[in-house]
Amino acid sequence: QQQVKQSPQSLIVQKGGIPIINCAYENTAFDYFPWYQQFPGKGPALLIAIRPDVSEKKEGRFTISFNKSAKQFSLHIMDSQPGDSATYFCAASKLTGGGNKLTFGTGTQLKVEL
Amino acid sequence: NAGVTQTPKFQVLKTGQSMTLQCAQDMNHNSMYWYRQDPGMGLRLIYYSASEGTTDKGEVPNGYNVSRLNKREFSLRLESAAPSQTSVYFCASSVTGGNQPQHFGDGTRLSIL
Numbered sequence: 001q002q003q004v005k006q007s008p009q010s011l012i013v014q015k016g017g018i019p020i021i022n023c024a025y026e027n028t029a030f031d032y033f034p035w036y037q038q039f040p041g042k043g044p045a046l047l048i049a050i051r052p053d054v055s056e057k058k059e060g061r062f063t064i065s066f067n068k069s070a071k072q073f074s075l076h077i078m079d080s081q082p083g084d085s086a087t088y089f090c091a092a093s094k095l096t097g098g099g100n101k102l103t104f105g106t107g108t109q110l111k112v113e114l
Numbered sequence: 115n116a117g118v119t120q121t122p123k124f125q126v127l128k129t130g131q132s133m134t135l136q137c138a139q140d141m142n143h144n145s146m147y148w149y150r151q152d153p154g155m156g157l158r159l160i161y162y163s164a165s166e167g168t169t170d171k172g173e174v175p176n177g178y179n180v181s182r183l184n185k186r187e188f189s190l191r192l193e194s195a196a197p198s199q200t201s202v203y204f205c206a207s208s209v210t211g212g213n214q215p216q217h218f219g220d221g222t223r224l225s226i227l
Contacts, residue, residue, distance in 0.1 A: 004156075006156070009154075031213070032213035034213075034215065041220065041221075042220050042221075043118070043204050043206070043218030043219050043220050043221055044157070044204070044218050045217075045218065046215040046216070046217075049213070049215070051213075089156055089157065093213060100145065100208055100213055100214055100216065101159055101162060101172065102157075102159065102216065103159075103173075104156035104157040104158070105156055106154055106155060106156040107154075107156050
């Protein structure tokens with residue numbers, strides 16, 4: 001059972017374009033929604049994260065839009081660059097007294113062409 | 115800063131062999147995690163340790179055991195490797211409490227023949 005569904009599986013955009021990656025979740029107890037970026041041969045690294053009490057968060061060229069009623073959130077990359085070519089994972093978790101158990105989406109391979 | 119260090123980086127095993135994957139972090143984090151990454155399936159949590167002395171199952175724990183050796187080290191053991199365990203394994207660590215970012219190592223690529 002995939003609790004976090006991510007689309008598209010892959011995406012190709014031209015330099016300067018705005019790729020959009022979408023995720024949908026099922027568990028309404030989730031209260032933390034991070035995005036991770038992964039380059040080949042490396043582990044994922046946190047890119048940006050949002051809590052459900054806000055509808056949008058921007059950090060540099062990266063923006064998360066969050067729609068609590070639809071249980072959906074998305075990542076927008078403004079003015080995309082070839083260096084943004086990577087795999088992007090959305091994730092979700094709920095606050096617990098111990099560790100932060102993340103549920104990941106299946107990933108989106110982004111390629112930004114010159 | 116080393117961050118999260120995983121050893122080995124690559125390993126090939128035969129079916130039925132055992133192996134321990136090592137993970138160490140130098141960020142003084144209380145929580146540590148083991149994930150596996152398979153094509154088209156994202157990362158799935160195998161086991162985690164919220165703090166030294168505690169471990170708990172994640173989404174896909176069958177066929178694995180873990181040991182939280184101390185605050186720095188969290189190992190993952192395959193007692194009798196199976197081809198279905200061919201994967202890339204990632205260790206991560208984080209501050210405990212709240213929704214803290216997880217810091218990942220660069221992974222162990224494990225093939226089981």
